[in-house]
Amino acid sequence: QSVLTQAPSASGTPGQRVTISCSGASSNIGSNAVNWYQQLPGTAPKVVIHNNNQRPSGVPDRFSGSKSGTSASLAISGLQSEDETYYYCSAWDNSLHAYVFGPGTKVTVL
Amino acid sequence: QVQLVQSGSELKKPGASVKVSCKASGYSFRTYAMNWVRQAPGQGPEWVGWINTHTENPTNAQAFTGRFVISLDTSVSTSYLQISSLKAEDTAIYYCARESPAGYADFWGQGTLVTVSS
Numbered sequence A: 001q002s003v004l005t006q007a008p009s010a011s012g013t014p015g016q017r018v019t020i021s022c023s024g025a026s027s028n029i030g031s032n033a034v035n036w037y038q039q040l041p042g043t044a045p046k047v048v049i050h051n052n053n054q055r056p057s058g059v060p061d062r063f064s065g066s067k068s069g070t071s072a073s074l075a076i077s078g079l080q081s082e083d084e085t086y087y088y089c090s091a092w093d094n095s096l097h098a099y100v101f102g103p104g105t106k107v108t109v110l
Numbered sequence B: 001q002v003q004l005v006q007s008g009s010e011l012k013k014p015g016a017s018v019k020v021s022c023k024a025s026g027y028s029f030r031t032y033a034m035n036w037v038r039q040a041p042g043q044g045p046e047w048v049g050w051i052n053t054h055t056e057n058p059t060n061a062q063a064f065t066g067r068f069v070i071s072l073d074t075s076v077s078t079s080y081l082q083i084s085s086l087k088a089e090d091t092a093i094y095y096c097a098r099e100s101p102a103g104y105a106d107f108w109g110q111g112t113l114v115t116v117s118s
Helices: none
Strands: A009-012 A018-023 A034-039 A046-049 A063-068 A071-076 A086-093 A098-101 A105-109 B003-006 B010-012 B018-025 B034-039 B045-052 B057-060 B068-073 B078-083 B092-099 B105-108 B112-116
Touching: A009 A018, A018 A034, A018 A086, A018 A105, A034 A063, A034 A071, A046 A063, A046 B105, A071 A086, A098 B045, B003 B092, B003 B105, B010 B018, B018 B034, B018 B092, B018 B112, B034 B068, B034 B078, B045 B068, B045 B092, B057 B068, B078 B092
Parallel strands: A009 A105, B010 B112
Antiparallel strands: A018 A071, A034 A046, A034 A086, A063 A071, A086 A098, A086 A105, B003 B018, B018 B078, B034 B045, B034 B092, B045 B057, B068 B078, B092 B105, B092 B112
């Protein structure tokens, strides 16, 4: 049972905007920064958004993040076929003294 | 360039121990903490813990206390994750990942598959 909650799937057609949500609590998202990781099959996770809305160099500006209260969102605009994979949210939890991850959302490009 | 290179896949019997290594290069090893993350088949990542590479003090998540030990050998810029009394449910890919000062894992190893089976 994950501490953070994500819908198992999301989908869109090429060029569309897809939004993935992550719900937590005051001890994690409500108090700390949210990071989003993309994981392609057979590879390690890779950060696409850190500190709620910061995009590391090399990540396309199609990816954006936001946070409000105890929820966060990752948006992918101009959806492309290479965006089809799993996305995980993560945050530090002050009660557990640990990083926690969501169960992941599979994005499908129709 | 920053690289984290992990040891190869392991097949172990229940009750045995395993030690996974993660050799860092391309940066000052003692400047960044090192995370360890577990990912069971078909599941999301779970944070095992991390180690302060300056003080060599490890911290484990509550679910990973007792059998999981994170350590370092700074002379060879390598972090280790040792798991004892292996159980079938420990079967997973284990990743090391460097902790960025901004509070996220910015570089990851390629992962080490640990399979526990009789």
